[in-house]
Amino acid sequence: MKTCIYCGLEKHDSDFSDEHIWPDALGGDYLSPLWRTDDVCVDCNSMSGVFVDGSFIKSWLGTAERSTGAREYLSPTNAGIGVLPLDYIGPLTEAPTCEGEIAEYWCGPCGANIIHIRPNDSDEHWESYAGGDPRAKKSKAGRAYIALTSDEPFWIMVSLASFKAHFKRAERFVVNMDVPPQWHNFFKNPDTDNSVQVGDMKVVNMVTSAGRKGEYIKSRAVIQVDVGTRFLAKLGLAIGYKILGQLFLGTDYAKNLRKGFREADSAKRRSIPIRGTGFLNEQRFSGVEKLLSWPGGWVLLVKVVNQLLFLSVVSPSGKTMTVLVCDQPELVMGLDASYQDGLAWVTVPSLGEAVGPVPLPSYLAHQTNVSPPISELAALAAKRINPAILPPCRAGDGS
Ligand SMILES: [Zn+2]
Numbered sequence: 039m040k041t042c043i044y045c046g047l048e049k050h051d052s053d054f055s056d057e058h059i060w061p062d063a064l065g066g067d068y069l070s071p072l073w074r075t076d077d078v079c080v081d082c083n084s085m086s087g088v089f090v091d092g093s094f095i096k097s098w099l100g101t102a103e104r105s106t107g108a109r110e111y112l113s114p115t116n117a118g119i120g121v122l123p124l125d126y127i128g129p130l131t132e133a134p135t136c137e138g139e140i141a142e143y144w145c146g147p148c149g150a151n152i153i154h155i156r157p158n159d160s161d162e163h164w165e166s167y168a169g170g171d172p173r174a175k176k177s178k179a180g181r182a183y184i185a186l187t188s189d190e191p192f193w194i195m196v197s198l199a200s201f202k203a204h205f206k207r208a209e210r211f212v213v214n215m216d217v218p219p220q221w222h223n224f225f226k227n228p229d230t231d232n233s234v235q236v237g238d239m240k241v242v243n244m245v246t247s248a249g250r251k252g253e254y255i256k257s258r259a260v261i262q263v264d265v266g267t268r269f270l271a272k273l274g275l276a277i278g279y280k281i282l283g284q285l286f287l288g289t290d291y292a293k294n295l296r297k298g299f300r301e302a303d304s305a306k307r308r309s310i311p312i313r314g315t316g317f318l319n320e321q322r323f324s325g326v327e328k329l330l331s332w333p334g335g336w337v338l339l340v341k342v343v344n345q346l347l348f349l350s351v352v353s354p355s356g357k358t359m360t361v362l363v364c365d366q367p368e369l370v371m372g373l374d375a376s377y378q379d380g381l382a383w384v385t386v387p388s389l390g391e392a393v394g395p396v397p398l399p400s401y402l403a404h405q406t407n408v409s410p411p412i413s414e415l416a417a418l419a420a421k422r423i424n425p426a427i428l429p430p431c432r433a434g435d436g437s
Contacts, residue, residue: 042077053081054079054080055080058073059075059276059277060338064336065390068390068392069392070395073277073338075276075279075280086299088172090269090272090299091269092172093167093268096166097168097265097266098168099261099265101126102126103353103354103357106334108334109122109425110422110423110424112423113423114423121200124152128142128259128260129257130244130255130256134240134244136237139156140158141153141154141155142156143245146200147196148188148431149187150185152183152185152201153182153245154180154205155181156174156179157174157180179205179207179209181208183212184201184212185213185242190430192428198225202224213227213228262304264304270349270359270361271312271361272295273351274295274349274362275296277340278363281347282347282369285369289369330358330382331356333422334354334388334389336384336385338382338383338384339398342373342378347373376397380398382394382396382397382398382401384415386418391421393414
């Protein structure tokens with residue numbers, strides 16, 4: 039028997055599973071063991087994956103961050119390994135879809151138009167989730183259509199690979215290129231004898247013809263004002279436990295973090311005294327965030343400030359969100375000097391690599407070139423390319 043750090047319940051050892059404190063989809067798999075725990079029960083792990091990590095990762099902001107900088111890790115010579123996260127534009131409000139269906143608009147590499155038509159969720163909870171309820175059955179995964187915008191073989195490969203990786207369960211159609219027979223397991227051309235697909239093509243044509251005419255398409259993405267706050271409470275609770283141990287869980291503040299993580303109602307969550315700044319009311323460190331951020335990567339910082347322990351997350355675009363992890367000086371001051379100076383981790387999901395912990399002062403010195411580079415960070419940086427060396431989106435021109 040052991041106690042779950044997320045719900046506080048005592049359960050059998052067999053009821054526990056490996057929890058990525060920092061989510062897999064954001065590169066959690068590549069971080070050092072500090073960012074994993076097996077003291078979270080299966081129920082909390084799956085609840086957290088869908089409702090806490092998922093509501094951040096699948097938010098409009100989360101999808102935008104995931105695609106930021108990802109191009110800088112493509113291989114110019116091997117399009118086959120290139121998968122880019124898609125940009126979420128939002129549901130199309132004037133799409134001629136069937137009753138009970140919704141059409142969502144995504145943007146792929148080189149501006150490829152992607153339309154995903156699927157059953158509408160009956161529960162409005164999923165409105166702020168790109169792609170809707172992540173637990174929906176395969177039969178409700180819908181149909182996804184891509185209109186390629188590039189005639190360059192490199193970008194056709196990257197576009198189709200990204201499209202396939204994103205829509206793993208939906209039926210996938212390519213609308214403006216004949217799909218070669220060897221790819222028929224992955225993609226099809228729409229069937230003009232299939233009434234459903236003919237109906238879908240009206241939606242696709244609405245988008246592509248608006249694009250050709252330079253017209254706007256009406257879409258409506260739902261953005262939660264407190265995006266990331268529940269996720270931050272979870273990160274604070276889990277990393278506090280990993281760094282400070284069992285004593286931390288007994289503090290009043292840790293109990294607040296647990297409440298903040300478990301409370302689904304955002305109005306109620308606001309009354310829980312958790313100190314931090316979410317994604318939309320981010321802190322501005324007067325330009326320092328540019329030094330902290332890593333192109334296409336997420337930077338995690340743990341640092342003692344005024345005898346309090348803080349965690350900050352710097353997104354690929356340089357947005358910062360921070361949560362107070364522990365407010366008990368007697369616990370915090372027992373930590374070794376590395377936490378007093380601060381530690382940094384960098385994870386680059388599109389590369390499948392992470393570095394850290396690196397002392398924060400060394401990280402900043404590396405970023406400002408004031409001291410010899412840290413070899414691990416230099417090696418990570420060396421894998422970045424200048425996107426200008428990639429083939430142009432249109433064969434034969436420089437655009
Ligand atoms: Zn639990």
